[in-house]
Amino acid sequence: MSRISTIPFGPQHPSFLEPLHLKLNLEEERVVSVELSQGYNHRGMEYAMEKDWKRDAFLSERVCGICSFHHGTTYCQTIEAIAGLQVPERALIIRTIMLELQRITSHTLTLGHIAEAVGYENLFMQFFREREEFMRLANLISGNRVHYSMNWPGGVRRDISPETAKELENKLDEMLPKLQMLDGVVRKDSTWLKRTKGIGVLTKEQATTWAVVGPVARASGIPYDVRLSGNAGYHLEGIRFEPVWREEGDCWARAMVRMDETLQSVDLIRQCLGQLRDGPLVAQFKGHPNGEGFSRNEAPRGELMYWIRAKGESKLDRVKIRTPAFVNIPPLAEMLPGCEFPDVPVIVVSVDPCVCCTDR
Amino acid sequence: MLRSTFKNLFSHPNTKRYPSVPADLPQGNRGRVEWDMKKCIWCMLCQKNCPTGAIKTDKAGKTQSVVRNRCITCGRCVEVCPTQTIFMRQQYSKPAMEPEIHIYGAEMMQWEYRVENLPILNHKKKV
Numbered sequence: 001m002s003r004i005s006t007i008p009f010g011p012q013h014p015s016f017l018e019p020l021h022l023k024l025n026l027e028e029e030r031v032v033s034v035e036l037s038q039g040y041n042h043r044g045m046e047y048a049m050e051k052d053w054k055r056d057a058f059l060s061e062r063v064c065g066i067c068s069f070h071h072g073t074t075y076c077q078t079i080e081a082i083a084g085l086q087v088p089e090r091a092l093i094i095r096t097i098m099l100e101l102q103r104i105t106s107h108t109l110t111l112g113h114i115a116e117a118v119g120y121e122n123l124f125m126q127f128f129r130e131r132e133e134f135m136r137l138a139n140l141i142s143g144n145r146v147h148y149s150m151n152w153p154g155g156v157r158r159d160i161s162p163e164t165a166k167e168l169e170n171k172l173d174e175m176l177p178k179l180q181m182l183d184g185v186v187r188k189d190s191t192w193l194k195r196t197k198g199i200g201v202l203t204k205e206q207a208t209t210w211a212v213v214g215p216v217a218r219a220s221g222i223p224y225d226v227r228l229s230g231n232a233g234y235h236l237e238g239i240r241f242e243p244v245w246r247e248e249g250d251c252w253a254r255a256m257v258r259m260d261e262t263l264q265s266v267d268l269i270r271q272c273l274g275q276l277r278d279g280p281l282v283a284q285f286k287g288h289p290n291g292e293g294f295s296r297n298e299a300p301r302g303e304l305m306y307w308i309r310a311k312g313e314s315k316l317d318r319v320k321i322r323t324p325a326f327v328n329i330p331p332l333a334e335m336l337p338g339c340e341f342p343d344v345p346v347i348v349v350s351v352d353p354c355v356c357c358t359d360r
Numbered sequence: 361m362l363r364s365t366f367k368n369l370f371s372h373p374n375t376k377r378y379p380s381v382p383a384d385l386p387q388g389n390r391g392r393v394e395w396d397m398k399k400c401i402w403c404m405l406c407q408k409n410c411p412t413g414a415i416k417t418d419k420a421g422k423t424q425s426v427v428r429n430r431c432i433t434c435g436r437c438v439e440v441c442p443t444q445t446i447f448m449r450q451q452y453s454k455p456a457m458e459p460e461i462h463i464y465g466a467e468m469m470q471w472e473y474r475v476e477n478l479p480i481l482n483h484k485k486k487v
Contacts (some may be wrong), residue, residue, distance in 0.1 A: 052467060100487075136384070139389060140386040143388050143448075147432065149433070157435070158388075
């Protein structure tokens with residue numbers, strides 16, 4: 001009988017970008033059980049958002065840096081739902097383009113970090129090089145690199161000019177072969193497969209029990225995508241779209257779902273650019289919102305929900321945010337036991353734990 | 361993968377040596393806000409609409425000031441300005457050792473500003 005040793009993993013760890021603490025109980029090199037603790041990054045965002053609903057269009061983006069546009073859009077959708085606003089079609093298409101562009105930057109970041117956790121520094125560098133081009137495209141459309149400040153309740157604040165649309169299209173044509181090359185590496189490279197295949201398996205039953213969302217659920221055989229439901233503010237009329245999903249449920253499947261979604265997002269942006277028609281950008285409304293509203297959206301990590309109760313003045317009564325990482329991190333307690341210690345960073349990074357979103 | 365590795369080994373780095381080479385900023389980049397003080401009508405809309413409270417309008421002293429570190433370059437002030445006094449320049453403001461306030465006065469030259477440090481931080485230093 002061997003002794004069980006306890007190793008603290010995080011909150012400060014080279015493989016984690018953000019503070020998350022895991023208490024690992026090891027039997028030799030094998031993980032027996034794990035305890036998770038969060039809350040190192042709590043900033044009181046929900047309370048701060050109650051102060052002024054106009055300021056929140058910018059503040060909600062600051063909940064998370066990697067899915068900032070998704071947060072801003074979902075907040076604006078909720079205010080639109082309360083006020084009963086009809087968003088113009090052009091604004092919806094521009095939002096969809098930006099949401100997909102940010103999904104590409106987020107997924108390439110995650111894939112790069114899985115590569116780094118695996119020890120594949122070369123692939124990490126290549127992912128981040130391609131990501132930079134998409135960051136520049138987002139800068140071209142919105143004017144900022146990370147926090148785009150482009151949303152406003154009722155529509156968007158910046159237009160896509162024909163020249164911008166043309167440059168976007170040319171750049172996507174240029175980037176697609178590079179992404180396809182990286183797709184080939186993620187799909188077939190032997191070093192990568194050895195470190196990711198069959199590791200950190202989350203079966204379909206476990207995924208249903210833990211109620212995971214987003215790419216983690218889709219990698220475990222649940223084809224669930226909020227973009228297809230009517231509640232999300234996506235413009236998908238006349239656009240070919242099918243959710244990407246796999247059945248393996250391991251780290252490789254999660255990486256693969258993200259890689260396929262990146263290529264799918266390029267396709268979605270192209271289709272949206274073809275559908276851009278002239279029209280107004282913002283639906284104006286006066287006064288303050290009054291009542292309850294709910295909205296959701298497909299963030300890069302999964303389903304993002306906002307619930308707001310307004311009381312007819314500039315202050316809001318309550319803002320509730322449920323972020324996807326909040327439900328995706330706890331299943332680590334199911335995935336980690338039984339794995340080798342060097343695989344722990346790979347598994348943790350493969351669920352894309354955005355602690356910034358989780359702690360708020 | 362090996363092919364691209366060797367290709368990268370003998371190619372130039374993808375990054376740029378920024379201060380000596382100008383940054384590749386796209387058209388319409390939101391760098392910093394500036395005032396064209398000849399057009400200002402002192403309506404104080406920029407101050408009221410600033411989400412972070414970075415802008416302060418001094419109607420009596422005829423100055424507009426912005427705390428550069430608080431400004432999130434959202435462009436809300438540019439949107440609400442009725443006379444297009446505020447302008448979003450493409451370039452970023454220069455890095456500084458301390459939080460800076462940039463003050464634009466009515467009697468100054470166009471696009472010229474005066475730099476002051478945040479008063480709270482100065483007070484902290486003395487203690």
